Amino acid sequence: MSFRILGIESSCDETAAAVVADGLDILSSVVASQTDIHRKYGGVVPEIASREHLRHIVPVVREALKRAGLSFSDLDAIGVTQGPGLAGALLVGVTYAKALALALQKPLIAVNHLEGHVHAVLLEAHRAGKRPRLPAVCLIVSGGHTLLYEVTERDTQGSTAQGFEYRRLGGTRDDAAGEAYDKVAKLLGLGYPGGPIIDQLADSSSNTGSLPSGENGLKFGPTKIKGSPLDFSFSGVKTAVLYHLREHQELAPEIEARRASLAHGERSAAQLKPLCSRQTLDLVTNFQKKVVHELVSRSFAAASQCNVKTILVSGGVAANRELRRAFDNQARLQDIEIYFPSRELSTDNAAMIAAAAFARYSSGDRAESMLNADPNLRLGVR
Numbered sequence: 344m345s346f347r348i349l350g351i352e353s354s355c356d357e358t359a360a361a362v363v364a365d366g367l368d369i370l371s372s373v374v375a376s377q378t379d380i381h382r383k384y385g386g387v388v389p390e391i392a393s394r395e396h397l398r399h400i401v402p403v404v405r406e407a408l409k410r411a412g413l414s415f416s417d418l419d420a421i422g423v424t425q426g427p428g429l430a431g432a433l434l435v436g437v438t439y440a441k442a443l444a445l446a447l448q449k450p451l452i453a454v455n456h457l458e459g460h461v462h463a464v465l466l467e468a469h470r471a472g473k474r475p476r477l478p479a480v481c482l483i484v485s486g487g488h489t490l491l492y493e494v495t496e497r498d499t500q501g502s503t504a505q506g507f508e509y510r511r512l513g514g515t516r517d518d519a520a521g522e523a524y525d526k527v528a529k530l531l532g533l534g535y536p537g538g539p540i541i542d543q544l545a546d547s548s549s550n551t552g553s554l555p556s557g558e559n560g561l562k563f564g565p566t567k568i569k570g571s572p573l574d575f576s577f578s579g580v581k582t583a584v585l586y587h588l589r590e591h592q593e594l595a596p597e598i599e600a601r602r603a604s605l606a607h608g609e610r611s612a613a614q615l616k617p618l619c620s621r622q623t624l625d626l627v628t629n630f631q632k633k634v635v636h637e638l639v640s641r642s643f644a645a646a647s648q649c650n651v652k653t654i655l656v657s658g659g660v661a662a663n664r665e666l667r668r669a670f671d672n673q674a675r676l677q678d679i680e681i682y683f684p685s686r687e688l689s690t691d692n693a694a695m696i697a698a699a700a701f702a703r704y705s706s707g708d709r710a711e712s713m714l715n716a717d718p719n720l721r722l723g724v725r
């Protein structure tokens with residue numbers, strides 16, 4: 344009989360529940376996204392996020408059970424995101440999971456959201472009938488995080504489950520990569536979230552392969568970062584876009600026109616493109632190239648430093664097409680295996696939380712009855 348874990352995730356703006364068998368087979372995965380609600384504010388508003396989690400948590404869990412064809416009594420354990428994330432948002436999931444575990448008399452497992460993102464890649468690999476070779480380097484890149492870890496397998500005393508250990512190799516010194524996408528999109532009047540729109544606009548304008556330097560190009564200084572060479576920085580590229588716009592006031596009317604268009608509701612890249620000049624398309628292409636280069640070069644440097652042949656990439660920004668292309672190209676050159684999750688597993692979901700909970704459960708981890716949300720929870724040792 345399989346071991347079925349109900350995973351619960353509420354760390355940011357997605358209320359999610361999923362049932363996963365033996366840490367690898369997804370029986371159901373339900374995500375209630377709040378993106379439409381936060382869109383008009385251009386980012387996640389914490390108080391609104393908590394309120395929406397409260398509204399959605401019960402129906403989302405019920406739907407996950409229904410889709411899995413199970414009732415509460417069929418569950419073997421409950422896994423919940425303890426952190427990192429927004430305090431009020433995390434509290435909704437943690438409080439609900441604690442109450443449920445108590446009522447059902449089932450074990451409760453606290454999961455680090457970042458460990459969940461690592462498991463998202465492993466779930467996807469399993470779906471494709473693959474098992475990534477470990478140790479690996481894992482890049483977690485989303486709106487809230489840009490982190491590099493070394494992931495090693497831990498002995499789980501003969502169990503079939505995989506247990507993992509994490510060593511933090513580097514992280515962003517300022518903005519997360521997804522945050523930079525969102526901020527640049529806001530500056531340019533491209534809506535929220537910015538990543539998917541810039542992904543599509545940049546791709547459609549990068550047909551020549553050579554980018555303008557000078558007039559239409561961004562002026563970047565070299566990225567100098569004190570400390571670890573595996574740390575990231577994205578505030579420079581974001582500020583470069585800001586300065587570019589200050590210097591090129593002729594772009595102001597088209598930005599206003601896009602904002603006016605967005606005031607009527609969400610706009611697709613196809614709808615926004617006719618409102619973008621060549622200069623703007625070049626600008627987003629340049630911005631994206633710079634961000635992708637930063638992510639890819641440091642990830643491969645980490646793989647080389649750790650002498651590993653596998654890189655896992657997870658988090659919302661992992662959906663980016665240019666990023667995937669760049670990783671794949673470099674991987675071919677360096678004989679490294681790259682694993683990405685599917686789109687639904689790369690953004691926040693609860694299947695990855697249930698999968699991580701299974702690994703923790705197999706290693707004997709159980710949450711205390713006094714479990715509390717931890718907005719600053721860290722993963723692994725430095």
Ligand code: KG4
Nearest residue numbers: 485486487521536538539659660663690691
């Ligand atoms: O993992 P996620 O759903 O939520 C957290 O931040 O935890 O990631 C959302 C972030 C946003 O910043 C969004 O702009 C970015 O991921 N994103 C992308 C793409 N799709 C989502 N960034 C670049 N290219 C994409 N295709």
Ligand code: ZN
Nearest residue numbers: 456485658691
């Ligand atoms: Zn996340």
